[in-house]
Amino acid sequence: MSNTGTSETRTAEQPQHKVCWSCKGPVGATSLFCETCNAIQPPGQLDHFTRFGLKRTFIIDVDAIEATYLKQQQLLHPDRFASKSAREQALSSQQAATLNGAFETLKNPVARAEYLLRLAGHEPEGGEGHTVNDPELLMEAMEMREALHDADDRNAVDTMIKDTRKAARACEKDVADALEQNAYDRAKKLTTRLRYLMKMTEEARAKKSRLAAA
Amino acid sequence: MALLKIHEPGQTPLPHEDERQLAVGIDLGTTNSVVAISNDEKPEVLRDTSGGNAIVPSVVYYGADADPVVGEAARDQINDNANRVVSSVKRLMGRGIADVKSIAGTLPYHVEVPAEDAEKSGEPMMVRLNVGDRVLTPVEVSADILRALRARAEASLGKPVEKAVITVPAYFDDGARTATKDAARLAGIEVLRLVNEPTAAALAYGLDNGAEGLYAVYDLGGGTFDISLLKMQKGVFQVKATGGDAALGGDDFDHAIAEHLLAERKDGGTTDDLDASDAKRLLKTARKVKEALTDADETSVTVSLGGADTTHTVTRAAFDAMIAKLVSRTIAITEQVLDDADILADDVKGVVLVGGSTRVPAVRKAVADLFEQDPLSDIDPDEVVALGAALQAEALTGGSDNLLLDVTPLSLGLETMGGIVEKVIDRNTPIPVAKAQEFTTYQDGQSAMMIHVVQGEREMVDQCRSLARFALTGIPSMAAGAARIKVTFNVDADGLLTVSAREETTGTEQEVAVKPTYGINELDMANMLRESMVHAREDMEMRLLTEARVEARRNVLAVQAAMNADRALLTSEDEDNIAAAIAKLEAAMSGEDRDLINEQAEALEDASRPFAEARMDARIRQALAGRNVDQVN
Ligand SMILES: Nc1ncnc2c1ncn2[C@@H]1O[C@H](COP(=O)(O)OP(=O)(O)O)[C@@H](O)[C@H]1O
Numbered sequence A: 001m002s003n004t005g006t007s008e009t010r011t012a013e014q015p016q017h018k019v020c021w022s023c024k025g026p027v028g029a030t031s032l033f034c035e036t037c038n039a040i041q042p043p044g045q046l047d048h049f050t051r052f053g054l055k056r057t058f059i060i061d062v063d064a065i066e067a068t069y070l071k072q073q074q075l076l077h078p079d080r081f082a083s084k085s086a087r088e089q090a091l092s093s094q095q096a097a098t099l100n101g102a103f104e105t106l107k108n109p110v111a112r113a114e115y116l117l118r119l120a121g122h123e124p125e126g127g128e129g130h131t132v133n134d135p136e137l138l139m140e141a142m143e144m145r146e147a148l149h150d151a152d153d154r155n156a157v158d159t160m161i162k163d164t165r166k167a168a169r170a171c172e173k174d175v176a177d178a179l180e181q182n183a184y185d186r187a188k189k190l191t192t193r194l195r196y197l198m199k200m201t202e203e204a205r206a207k208k209s210r211l212a213a214a
Numbered sequence B: 001m002a003l004l005k006i007h008e009p010g011q012t013p014l015p016h017e018d019e020r021q022l023a024v025g026i027d028l029g030t031t032n033s034v035v036a037i038s039n040d041e042k043p044e045v046l047r048d049t050s051g052g053n054a055i056v057p058s059v060v061y062y063g064a065d066a067d068p069v070v071g072e073a074a075r076d077q078i079n080d081n082a083n084r085v086v087s088s089v090k091r092l093m094g095r096g097i098a099d100v101k102s103i104a105g106t107l108p109y110h111v112e113v114p115a116e117d118a119e120k121s122g123e124p125m126m127v128r129l130n131v132g133d134r135v136l137t138p139v140e141v142s143a144d145i146l147r148a149l150r151a152r153a154e155a156s157l158g159k160p161v162e163k164a165v166i167t168v169p170a171y172f173d174d175g176a177r178t179a180t181k182d183a184a185r186l187a188g189i190e191v192l193r194l195v196n197e198p199t200a201a202a203l204a205y206g207l208d209n210g211a212e213g214l215y216a217v218y219d220l221g222g223g224t225f226d227i228s229l230l231k232m233q234k235g236v237f238q239v240k241a242t243g244g245d246a247a248l249g250g251d252d253f254d255h256a257i258a259e260h261l262l263a264e265r266k267d268g269g270t271t272d273d274l275d276a277s278d279a280k281r282l283l284k285t286a287r288k289v290k291e292a293l294t295d296a297d298e299t300s301v302t303v304s305l306g307g308a309d310t311t312h313t314v315t316r317a318a319f320d321a322m323i324a325k326l327v328s329r330t331i332a333i334t335e336q337v338l339d340d341a342d343i344l345a346d347d348v349k350g351v352v353l354v355g356g357s358t359r360v361p362a363v364r365k366a367v368a369d370l371f372e373q374d375p376l377s378d379i380d381p382d383e384v385v386a387l388g389a390a391l392q393a394e395a396l397t398g399g400s401d402n403l404l405l406d407v408t409p410l411s412l413g414l415e416t417m418g419g420i421v422e423k424v425i426d427r428n429t430p431i432p433v434a435k436a437q438e439f440t441t442y443q444d445g446q447s448a449m450m451i452h453v454v455q456g457e458r459e460m461v462d463q464c465r466s467l468a469r470f471a472l473t474g475i476p477s478m479a480a481g482a483a484r485i486k487v488t489f490n491v492d493a494d495g496l497l498t499v500s501a502r503e504e505t506t507g508t509e510q511e512v513a514v515k516p517t518y519g520i521n522e523l524d525m526a527n528m529l530r531e532s533m534v535h536a537r538e539d540m541e542m543r544l545l546t547e548a549r550v551e552a553r554r555n556v557l558a559v560q561a562a563m564n565a566d567r568a569l570l571t572s573e574d575e576d577n578i579a580a581a582i583a584k585l586e587a588a589m590s591g592e593d594r595d596l597i598n599e600q601a602e603a604l605e606d607a608s609r610p611f612a613e614a615r616m617d618a619r620i621r622q623a624l625a626g627r628n629v630d631q632v633n
């Protein structure tokens, strides 16, 4: 088996009205619950930004979307439907899973950037198992890896964590600018770099706890 | 762009009183189990009929030709009938023989694969226990414990109890969770939800204190260690990260002491050759020593084995040294979890201690040192998990303002070329979750693909836990790399996994509820159900009847809501037809005939169809009118 990347659903033009499965009347295309009979609706194909009532931009207020996330989860989570019919339980599970997926994508800068690229019709480069051929980035990554390998006390690793985090934050700003200017090729490259930086931070953290445990 | 509308659902979701059955919370522990019930968010443990102990030791005694005995009475049989007593069975839930070999020394009983089965299938098999003259699976033993808890609850409440929230260690893998659900099924209990033990404990604390912020729950029981970080905000309990070790607990402390005692005997010239029942008795002694050292600085004990009595003094300092490695392992895991969640120990507002082994002073101290604060312990650590489970059972059956959002404890992935694991769902991902990944064939004309689902954090398949294998067949002949196979992982709110695979270009599809490699197959399950529960069939019927009623009531309410909303579109003929159909359906609902209910529900749907169509038409006309106005402007 070989991997061809994560599949994504693209958004199609939404019909204005759907039929409620429960009362068979009209229900808004973006409604979570039927306005008439209150029945929970299937999640549909909304894009993640629409789900959170946001415009499609890279810069978002994560705390604000978390508040929306919690509010929606209060209504949609399967625990709210434990004594309802099997169909409603299944729909609730789908809704909650979709909501979780949307929140996870939006709150993570790399996932969010990749998602925006896909929405704009550009496949991001170099997911796991794909080759990246940006020599500059490969060089940078190699150097970071070596530096991490050589760092043998907690302080040195700590410094590395701080550095990569700082670099990641700066890179996030660049990604935001590139996306803002519809400079998708640049955005792709920067997103790949951001993924590397995040991964390095993670590896450095893992090394730190290994050192701590030893 | 149209923004998402959040329509607040009304206050109708609660089922009618007559259908609201009692739902209890069960802490099904390795060592001890507790059952509790909650009313009006006030949970209470259920004690034995004499109002005594809340704790039921998770020990079962299988006497010859007698019903199993569970609890204190079973534990009392260890001295005389060790080979008929099963304890710590939770450690074997969802385990295979290979797993058991690695912990064999720590198990107080013989584990065996019936030779005939092993030869026949050559497949990995669930562990079976030889107990006296019986051969039992861990699931059956767990079911016996659950039956006893159910009986206790029914005696205490004076009503039948059929539903429960059952807790499991957060670190339990898919196989162990499925095994727990199977055990409940055998015991005639409908599992409303499997809730992670630390999450349940946090719930018990959170509701009590109404506290917002980050909390750590450190749970060290008899056989398992769990650590969870939770964020509480606005009535939502969000698990941020979780970790643990499914085979680390107070039992290991007992072992350390037992080994120490044996070593001292050996030094004194006594060589022991222990059989299974000697080992059980020695462990019982070791546990007494351990528990005494919680309050005393030293304790003395006499060990009598093989006719040789020896007396030993154990100090707390010596005991602390024996368990130091084990305790630091829990601290290292805790630090790892903090790192995972990118949280500093300082950020943690409170630390909740759960489990009998957190009474050990060295454990308390290690936890207090790490978090630089005294842990909370105002709820009895033996009862807190069951109390939280009871709260959740009440929330699920009666509604609640609070919500639990839990995560997957371990990463889930697939085997790819070269035995490398491709992760599909990372650990600590909020559940429920659905994620898909696309794969392709690597040979021309390849018509089938093996899908091997694994759980764990390591990169190679053989270092992870194998959950299931299945084949996607009927892939049409294509060049290598042309097929697009989408594998979807679904983890539900109980943390249970379903995997489906689909060839996208042709739609060839295969879905499997992941059958744990070491699970019980459906046939065995059916046989066990038949043997152990004469009422299984009736139970099933009852469940289907309840479901039909719930569905019919929803139907009636939906039609009535529509009539209220769009009365203008309702012809008097339709109104009469609908009213008549509702009356008939309601009559059927008060009876016991499930088919009749379904039939009348369909009739109601027919009767209300013209009205539903009129509503759709009206909305479409309205939309068109709206568009015309837009275009004019
Ligand atoms: N006073 C005590 N001091 C030390 N250990 C104790 C004490 N009381 C109980 N334990 C230990 O706690 C463990 C049982 O904890 P419990 O939370 O009931 O376990 P589980 O959740 O695994 O069923 C046993 O190993 C027992 O010996």
Ligand SMILES: [Mg+2]
Pocket: B027, B029, B030, B197, B221, B222, B355, B385
């Ligand atoms: Mg416990």
Ligand SMILES: [Zn+2]
Pocket: A020, A021, A022, A023, A024, A025, A027, A034, A035, A036, A037, A038, A039, B558
């Ligand atoms: Zn409706």
